[in-house]
Amino acid sequence: MPRLVRLYIWSVAIGFAMSGGFTALLMWLNVAGIGGLVLGSNVGWIAVAMLFVFFGILFSGVQFAIRIMMMAESGDGPRGGLRQHLHPLRLRAAAAARRR
Incomplete structure (x- = not known):
């Protein structure tokens, strides 16, 4: 399996593990009354499943x-973006054309 695919699968696994912990913590601490709403409803499991999946997608992407940004090599490549050298404007020519 390619290295990048393995890295992606590992990142998804870590992201969904973090999502499970975060969702459980969110329910246990009853932040903004979410825990009470979920436990008080007969379809609260749908809300928990959606929180788990959406947090999993978010945490996996982050x-x-x-991990990808940490793989960058610190070499002798360009720094500070691709700067282009600008030539000075010829303002006298434009001003002389306006006077005529």
């Missing part, structure tokens, strides 16, 4: 982005 985990993968951080």
Whole structure:
């Protein structure tokens, strides 16, 4: 299996593990009354499943982005973007054309 695919699968696993912990913590601490709403409803499991999946997608994406950015090599390449050298404007020519 390619290295990047393994990295992605590992990042997804870590992201969904973090999502499970975060969702459980959110329900246990009853932040903004979410725990009470979920436990008081007969379809609260749908809300928990959606929180788990959406947090999993979010945390997986952030985990993968951080890992990819950490793979950058610090070489002698360009720094500070691709700067283009601008030539000075010829304002006298434009001003002389306006006077005529």
